[in-house]
Amino acid sequence: KAGVTQTPRYLIKTRGQQVTLSCSPISGHRSVSWYQQTPGQGLQFLFEYFSETQRNKGNFPGRFSGRQFSNSRSEMNVSTLELGDSALYLCASSNTGAPPQHFGDGTRLSIL
Amino acid sequence: QQQVKQSPQSLIVQKGGISIINCAYENTAFDYFPWYQQFPGKGPALLIAIRPDVSEKKEGRFTISFNKSAKQFSLHIMDSQPGDSATYFCAASKGSSNTGKLIFGQGTTLQVKP
Numbered sequence: 300k301a302g303v304t305q306t307p308r309y310l311i312k313t314r315g316q317q318v319t320l321s322c323s324p325i326s327g328h329r330s331v332s333w334y335q336q337t338p339g340q341g342l343q344f345l346f347e348y349f350s351e352t353q354r355n356k357g358n359f360p361g362r363f364s365g366r367q368f369s370n371s372r373s374e375m376n377v378s379t380l381e382l383g384d385s386a387l388y389l390c391a392s393s394n395t396g397a398p399p400q401h402f403g404d405g406t407r408l409s410i411l
Numbered sequence: 412q413q414q415v416k417q418s419p420q421s422l423i424v425q426k427g428g429i430s431i432i433n434c435a436y437e438n439t440a441f442d443y444f445p446w447y448q449q450f451p452g453k454g455p456a457l458l459i460a461i462r463p464d465v466s467e468k469k470e471g472r473f474t475i476s477f478n479k480s481a482k483q484f485s486l487h488i489m490d491s492q493p494g495d496s497a498t499y500f501c502a503a504s505k506g507s508s509n510t511g512k513l514i515f516g517q518g519t520t521l522q523v524k525p
Contacts, residue, residue: 403454
């Protein structure tokens with residue numbers, strides 16, 4: 300069974316640009332949640348999608364957005380990138396009603 | 412407001428020893444407490460989890476102890492092995508509608524010396 304797949308693995312952007320990250324959940328999993336991981340702030344919840352609807356949102360500015368497609372694949376978008384957005388972005392998928400068990404290996408985003 | 416506090420920040424244990432990592436939470440509405448293990452370059456992987464209706468859960472060499480009145484829970488790794496060297500995160504979530512929203516501790520870097 301394939302795990303959670305995140306693409307791309309690495310991204311380098313400059314301030315002011317926007318970026319889209321992709322997450323393919325484990326087959327059959329309908330919930331996808333996104334996290335930001337930095338050395339200073341640790342793992343912070345961004346948002347969760349279930350059946351194409353945002354179910355929860357963390358305390359991030361509106362520049363961070365996401366969506367989920369009918370096949371449960373999810374994307375997150377960050378607009379007007381700032382230096383502080385440099386981080387490892389992780390997504391996790393889970394079965395209905397279950398907390399995240401499986402994380403992808405993340406997308407490493409670097410802002411120059 | 413940090414809702415889950417984890418200690419220690421780093422830990423060095425000899426092979427065969429017991430590794431103990433502690434977490435304390437503030438929100439009594441939390442009802443799910445998982446532990447994750449993360450190796451460099453990899454995403455976190457669920458190790459073991461507990462709900463507040465039990466005081467202890469054991470899976471192989473990993474045990475969670477839970478103290479509801481003290482709002483604390485801990486991970487014990489028995490017979491620690493060099494392959495256990497990783498970063499460990501405790502977490503908490505609340506409610507069946509918030510299962511994907513985990514509040515993480517700051518992490519503990521464990522080094523097991525051979």
